[in-house]
Amino acid sequence: MSAETTAPSLLFGPGLTDVRMMVVAHTSFRRELRLAVPAVRRVRVGDVRRAEEVAAHVDLWTGLVEHHHSIEDELLWDRLVERVPDELAPLVQLMEDQHESVHRLLDGCPPLVSVWRASASVDDGTRLADHLAGLGAALCEHLDAEESRVLPLMARHITPGEWEEFTERGMESIPKGMLLTGFGMMLYEGDPEAIALEVAKLPAPLRPILPVLGRWAFRRYARRMHGTATPQRGTD
Numbered sequence: 001m002s003a004e005t006t007a008p009s010l011l012f013g014p015g016l017t018d019v020r021m022m023v024v025a026h027t028s029f030r031r032e033l034r035l036a037v038p039a040v041r042r043v044r045v046g047d048v049r050r051a052e053e054v055a056a057h058v059d060l061w062t063g064l065v066e067h068h069h070s071i072e073d074e075l076l077w078d079r080l081v082e083r084v085p086d087e088l089a090p091l092v093q094l095m096e097d098q099h100e101s102v103h104r105l106l107d108g109c110p111p112l113v114s115v116w117r118a119s120a121s122v123d124d125g126t127r128l129a130d131h132l133a134g135l136g137a138a139l140c141e142h143l144d145a146e147e148s149r150v151l152p153l154m155a156r157h158i159t160p161g162e163w164e165e166f167t168e169r170g171m172e173s174i175p176k177g178m179l180l181t182g183f184g185m186m187l188y189e190g191d192p193e194a195i196a197l198e199v200a201k202l203p204a205p206l207r208p209i210l211p212v213l214g215r216w217a218f219r220r221y222a223r224r225m226h227g228t229a230t231p232q233r234g235t236d
């Protein structure tokens with residue numbers, strides 16, 4: 001996380017829409033994309049079976065980031081530009097430039113992934129890992145700026161109903177078989193209070209079980225993908 005971490009008090013409270021779940025999602029993006037780089041580098045030459053598993057991880061996370069950005073533009077950013085153009089004016093160029101460079105790097109992933117998953121060669125793996133490292137750096141720079149400069153404006157000018165639609169659409173992008181793992185990924189280092197508010201929206205019988213199952217699913221996934229149940233945190 002950058003030095004310009006946002007004061008949590010700007011992201012929820014009286015008269016504000018609680019937007020803390022955005023930080024929770026971003027933290028998972030930071031962690032999983034950063035960890036994808038060594039995961040690719042660790043695959044042994046010619047081990048196409050393992051390359052396939054790691055490639056699926058890369059596809060999943062690049063897809064989630066892409067979807068996150070597109071619903072952000074559609075449901076939040078465009079409304080914000082309409083509602084508070086003056087406050088956003090100094091940020092529009094920065095945000096658009098950052099989105100563009102992240103998207104250029106995202107677009108570069110599928111061809112590199114497809115070549116590497118078929119060959120599992122050192123050269124193809126190095127090309128993909130280097131590309132992912134560049135993507136991770138560009139993405140972190142963008143997420144840091146968004147959290148510190150745009151998110152407080154969203155808390156003030158996006159309605160709770162609009163926010164709810166955004167979080168629901170975000171959940172829809174997680175493949176059904178990954179829902180528990182995805183929830184565990186958020187629990188791993190997300191703001192417990194913000195997550196508890198989301199859990200409270202679930203049917204009562206699910207509330208106590210889901211965090212337990214989510215943590216279990218994440219540990220299992222992290223061991224398989226990153227070689228440890230407690231991988232380096234996105235906030236480190």
Ligand SMILES: [Fe+2]
Nearest residue numbers: 022068072146
């Ligand atoms: Fe975001």
